[in-house]
Amino acid sequence: MNASDYLLASIGETPLIELDTLASTRTRIWAKCEFLNPTGSHKDRLYKHAIEKLEGQGVLKPGMTLIDYSSGNAGASLTLVGSMKGYNTVVRPAGLSRAKAAQIVAYGGKLILTEQRLGVQGARDEAVRLQRRLGQKSYLMYQTHSSLNPEAYGTCGEEIVRAFQEMDRLIDAFVCQSALEALSVA
């Protein structure tokens, strides 16, 4: 298997580990290790799914510039998964984690910084402007609005359900971050 096939194939199917057991009620806390995806976050699932689906629909063609806005994790995933199709552009508020910015650049992504005080919204506005300027040779992935985003996490939910079925256990509560698509895991 060549390196890029390996990286793509190793997205998803992350381990489920037990973290805590509350002594008082013997309630167990389990965690899905999305940080073990190739770029170090759950966002790998998003761009693998989105790019493959859009290619299948004929929307994306090799050589196009793929754009998205990100605080960093999504940018790394877009750049790694998209790197087979020409280069990617990532718009990102300045002043966030330096290692995430370095990772995007290291994968060959082109990084455009926006003022930090404008937040993700400012980065999104800039990404929209950039896509208009580049026109048909580019595509804005629009991670906060695209239905491909929640769709991409279906596999994560299925993996969790399968693991619990195999252990013959029921899931009583699912705790996840509020900001984004990840709720769709459920």
Add this chain to the structure above:
Amino acid sequence: MVAVEIQEAAVLRQSPSPRSQPRRHHIEGLSTGEIYPVTETELIDRVLGCSELDAIRTQRELLTRKKVLVGPSSGASLHASRLIAAELPENSNVITILWDAGWKYFAEMRLPKAIESGLATAKFL
């Protein structure tokens, strides 16, 4: 279904006016100041707030106690999971997600003292 947000920048429990200035905080990827169209809020049964401090404390505890090196949003998720676990009946199962890797935040992170002193005394062979 429990959603976690950063207490200092909550949007699900108190809606700010659209596109208001997002409150700055240090937990990247959470509570960016708006509710996105891809967030399926109808799925949420309950919203819990986690303070920045609890998120970072829990992140650090995972590192030092379990050697699991993840980012602060994972700390927030585990913190909320513990709050929920404490309310549930015997032998329940709570599941959460560890979102991203901790090395992504090393440049900004104040490292535990043991790591700092280990780095300070490291020598070339």
